[in-house]
Amino acid sequence: MNPFYLVIPAAGIGLRSGRTGPKQFETVGGHSLLTLTLSRFLGHPALAGVMVALAPNQSPPDDFPVDPRIRLCVGGDTRALSVLKACQALPAPADAWVLVHDAARPFVTHDDIDALLDSLADDRAVYLVGAVADTLRTHDGETLARERIHRVLTPQGARLGTLIRALGLPVTGTDEVSYLQAAGVPCVAVESVGHNLKITHPGDWALADALARQPGF
Numbered sequence: 001m002n003p004f005y006l007v008i009p010a011a012g013i014g015l016r017s018g019r020t021g022p023k024q025f026e027t028v029g030g031h032s033l034l035t036l037t038l039s040r041f042l043g044h045p046a047l048a049g050v051m052v053a054l055a056p057n058q059s060p061p062d063d064f065p066v067d068p069r070i071r072l073c074v075g076g077d078t079r080a081l082s083v084l085k086a087c088q089a090l091p092a093p094a095d096a097w098v099l100v101h102d103a104a105r106p107f108v109t110h111d112d113i114d115a116l117l118d119s120l121a122d123d124r125a126v127y128l129v130g131a132v133a134d135t136l137r138t139h140d141g142e143t144l145a146r147e148r149i150h151r152v153l154t155p156q157g158a159r160l161g162t163l164i165r166a167l168g169l170p171v172t173g174t175d176e177v178s179y180l181q182a183a184g185v186p187c188v189a190v191e192s193v194g195h196n197l198k199i200t201h202p203g204d205w206a207l208a209d210a211l212a213r214q215p216g217f
């Protein structure tokens, strides 16, 4: 398996989470969310290096792993800018494979990571998606065919140089694929076999805590 690098944007403020501080420093299942998320990747044999983007003047959590592969940088005002700055700070060649993964998604599975890595090829991008369970209806009453829609998750990956070029484009988006598509990069969706919960709203904390305390997690 080819070596890969990991970028974790962790410079957000968690406005929707219902907590007073940034959510990535909150405790879930006895560990900080950021550490929990990082730990999903650190045991992967192909992981070559990690760049974590933190807000200015933000220290890592007390339980942050000690690992020579991990480096820190300062993020930006948007998620995209945090990812761009982390990519620019990553000591890796332009053709290195990079997975970008939200600090707020501690339940990504090893199978999903491997499925993404297996799909990386040439100069294309890959991203994890999940099926939609609910009926989807717009505010003005149109019901959407859920078979035509998927939830877009992270990790999302591409070559380092491709990511830097795409994230510098004058478009806006809440994920890497929005930028990569604008750059004309073919983006391949990989179906997730896990739930990959992103802790976003106040109701997510109790569920995340219960999941993180499961034996074998």
Ligand code: CTP
Pocket (backbone or CB within 6 Å): 008, 009, 010, 011, 012, 013, 014, 015, 016, 017, 023, 024, 053, 075, 076, 077, 078, 079, 080, 082, 083, 102, 103, 104, 198, 199, 200
């Ligand atoms: N993120 C970042 N830099 C920003 C904004 C977000 O690195 N300027 C990171 C968050 O820390 C998080 C990931 O991007 O790990 C996904 O973003 P989201 O879940 O939206 O987190 P927040 O932006 O912190 O939350 P909210 O949108 O509720 O304020």
Ligand code: MG
Pocket (backbone or CB within 6 Å): 012, 079
């Ligand atoms: Mg946000």
